Amino acid sequence: MQNNNPQTSAQRSARDRVGLAIFGPNAAACVASIISAEAAGVQQVWMTQSTPAPDTLTLFSAAAVQTKTIRLGTAIVPTYPRHPLALAQQALAIDDLAPNRLRLGIGPSHRPVMEGVYGLAMGSPLEHLQEYTSILHTVFAEGKIEHKGRYYTINGTLPRTAQMPVLVSALNEGAFRLAGEISDGAISWNCPVDYLLERSRPALQEGAAKADRATPPLVAHVSVALSSDRQAALAAGRKQLGRYARLPFYAKMFGQAGFPVEDGTMSDALLDSLVISGDEATVSRRIHELLAAGLDELLLMPIQVEDVKTETERVAGLIGRL
Secondary structure, X not given: OOOOOOOOHHHOOOHHHEEEEOOOOXXXXXXXXXXXXXXXXXXXXXXXXXXXXXXXHHHHHHHHOOOOOOEEEEOOEEOOOOXXXXXXXXXXXXXXXXXXXXXXXXXXXXXXXXXXXXXXXXXXXXXXXXXXXXXXXXXXXXXXXEEEOOOOEEEEEOOXXXXXXXXXEOXXXXXXXXXXXXXXXXXXXXXXXXXXXXXXXXXXXXXXXXXXXXXXXXXXXXXXXXXXOHHHHHHHHHHHHHHHHHOHHHHHXXXXXXXXXXXXXXXXXXXXXXXXXXXXXXXXXXXXXXXXXXXXXEEEEEOOOOOHHHHHHXXXXXXXXX
């Protein structure tokens, strides 16, 4: 298993531990945002491979040749629609263009998407993720693989090995425990901070201890609304994040975190636990508090209160000044 950030969290600067989520109307806009983020001093960007958005790794290939140092992370690439060897080939191409800058985040996604959109049966997602991750680690470390498992039978060779960290998505405690056992990092999404600190991180540590390995970093997804108008921030957060309350996996997690979802609607208290709001100084202070509290890295996603492009640029500038 590889990690292109060998330092512990305590040894790294705050700016190195905070990444920016990139979204855009098309691939060209996303590449332009990545270039601008690097110019602003951001050291890590993350992109989600959503459906039916343009392919993130293809987009990263374009960004790789137009940037120099910024790390490119997927948060996440869904595993079910993409064969692990094909994904390894894509990742290796980006690693050729931008050595040691790709952080490959993978995960099972959600049943409504995998079954409803792709028509793929989503049975035993953690077991599937474990086999998928093992295949990636093997093929990157050895440059070849002969594998016969429950989900995949593979006999293949890559042109070379790669120092490629493989991170996994995690939502419930079982997923964080598995991430501690097998991954180079756990990526959360829309999890309340207290839930991450009190339940997720201990589960991650437990899994690592079971596998007799160092605890991998927890990359905590946190939304940011750059507005001192709390009601406007709440309204924007509900508009952008509200659909997660209607996804069964998330609704269950919110309930476990102490924020039961009724009628598919997020409460103000739940939104306050998911979204940092305020001016740049307020948000910056909160970022430092979260890092000091025990979150290894933050993945900041701008919430559109007024203009998403301007607000994304402001969040990038904030990160660059940490």
